[in-house]
Amino acid sequence: MTEKGFVEEEIDPALDLYEEIERLKVEKKAILLAHYYQEPAIQDIADFIGDSLGLSRQAAATDADIIVFAGVHFMAETAKILSPNKKVLLPDLNAGCSLADTCPADQFAPFCERYPDHLVMSYINCSAAVKALSDVICTSTNAEHLLRQIPESQPVIFAPDRNLGQWLIRQTGRDLRVWDGVCIVHETFSERKLLTLKVRYPQAFVLAHPECEEAILRHADFVGSTSAIRRFARESEGTAFIVATEEGILHQMRKDSPSKHFIPAPPESGCNCSQCPHMRLNTIEKVYTCLKHELPEIILEESIRRRALRPIERMMEMSAGVS
Numbered sequence: 001m002t003e004k005g006f007v008e009e010e011i012d013p014a015l016d017l018y019e020e021i022e023r024l025k026v027e028k029k030a031i032l033l034a035h036y037y038q039e040p041a042i043q044d045i046a047d048f049i050g051d052s053l054g055l056s057r058q059a060a061a062t063d064a065d066i067i068v069f070a071g072v073h074f075m076a077e078t079a080k081i082l083s084p085n086k087k088v089l090l091p092d093l094n095a096g097c098s099l100a101d102t103c104p105a106d107q108f109a110p111f112c113e114r115y116p117d118h119l120v121m122s123y124i125n126c127s128a129a130v131k132a133l134s135d136v137i138c139t140s141t142n143a144e145h146l147l148r149q150i151p152e153s154q155p156v157i158f159a160p161d162r163n164l165g166q167w168l169i170r171q172t173g174r175d176l177r178v179w180d181g182v183c184i185v186h187e188t189f190s191e192r193k194l195l196t197l198k199v200r201y202p203q204a205f206v207l208a209h210p211e212c213e214e215a216i217l218r219h220a221d222f223v224g225s226t227s228a229i230r231r232f233a234r235e236s237e238g239t240a241f242i243v244a245t246e247e248g249i250l251h252q253m254r255k256d257s258p259s260k261h262f263i264p265a266p267p268e269s270g271c272n273c274s275q276c277p278h279m280r281l282n283t284i285e286k287v288y289t290c291l292k293h294e295l296p297e298i299i300l301e302e303s304i305r306r307r308a309l310r311p312i313e314r315m316m317e318m319s320a321g322v323s
Contacts, residue, residue: 009289017288018045024291030066032287033059035075036226037248037279042070042287049252051227053124053139053312056082068291070282072097076298077128081308088298091286095278097125099211102181103160105129111157115177118157119150122311125183126160128300132307135314140164140210140225142319144171149318163187167210167217185246185276186211188267194219197242197263204240204263207232212244216265220244233257247274 011017022045025032033055034046043049048058052075059067060082068089069076074097076090108130112120122134123143131137138146147168150156156174158165160181169176189212198206198219207229208220217223222232226249233241234256243250244265253262264274290296300308 011285011288017284021045021284021288021291024288028066028291028294029064030068030291031059031062031064032068032291033070033079035071035248035279036230036252037246037276038070038282039248039280040251041284042282043248043251045284045287046070051139051141051225052078054227055079059083059086066291066294068287070287071095072100072278073298074100074125074127077300077308078124078131078312080298080300081128081131081305081312084300084302084305087294089290089294090296090298091283091290092281093296095281097278098184098276099123099125099161099181100127100130103127103130103179105133108159108179109133111179115155115157118155118177120157120159121147121150122159123161123164128304128308130159131311132304134159134311136318137311137315138319139315141228142315143168143210146315146318147172147174161211163213164210166214167223170214183211185267185274186244187213188269189213189216189244189265189274190268191215191219193266193268194242194244197265201240201242201261201263203238204242204261205233205236205238206242206244206265208244208265216244229253230256233260233262245274246276246279248276248279 031047034043034049048055056079059079066087067079069079072095076088080088120134121136124137124139156176158176159179162178162180165178205221206219207222208217210223233253240261242263242265247264250262
């Protein structure tokens with residue numbers, strides 16, 4: 001991936017940024033995508049809120065000329081893969097992803113070469129270059145469904161998340177060759193503190209993302225993607241939920257069900273928050289300057305984009321009907 005430009009400027013404190021962003025979106029025929037892990041202020045002005053692939057697919061279906069993706073690098077790359085003729089902007093170039101960063105393409109390529117008979121299944125949370133080395137992409141929603149479609153006689157490499165990979169092994173009984181990557185948020189939830197919360201809130205359901213360690217997942221009443229966690233809480237008759245994923249999702253969950261109680265699962269560290277430091281680099285101010293100057297722009301080499309698109313298209317074919 002390459003990036004084009006970076007702009008820093010002082011913003012007049014009297015400026016109504018919400019009004020200016022809305023004006024610029026209309027003027028430039030732009031849309032704003034916000035991942036669930038963004039700060040509430042960004043979520044509240046976004047045109048679409050959701051998980052990374054879903055957002056990219058929604059953006060591709062619009063007639064917008066510009067996509068501002070309030071998320072992280074790999075998400076903006078995915079939007080560009082699906083919308084090559086649209087300009088894709090990322091508010092902060094430093095908004096990377098700890099999981100994607102643990103699987104650099106120049107190390108993943110020789111790893112795959114050691115297992116030439118293996119099919120490569122990569123989680124959407126990886127770079128465009130890693131996607132281009134893959135046979136099929138998956139999400140946390142459809143990973144198990146896709147894996148069950150692959151014949152058991154076909155050996156599989158799974159990357160980059162080891163916790164999601166191990167969860168798939170437990171769910172399917174498959175013997176996967178798992179890359180050793182992790183998400184710093186989901187890796188640090190504390191089993192000890194979770195058990196304390198379960199004692200304090202005995203009626204609460206524990207909802208966990210499969211990127212969490214097995215020690216957390218074994219206590220979960222529901223394991224699923226961020227969107228699935230939100231849907232479960234909204235549709236459940238339960239009134240209290242302990243949520244083991246990035247706490248940005250709680251903003252939408254509380255809007256969905258204002259009478260329900262949502263408790264973020266705490267990490268082992270002293271702080272009781274579970275925020276992704278990369279996601280939180282994006283701010284309202286950066287969304288404004290990004291849209292105003294149409295920078296920084298995400299640009300992909302066309303050869304990589306086309307190779308990365310193929311495993312995404314294969315995923316879509318194999319996951320038809322899975323929500």
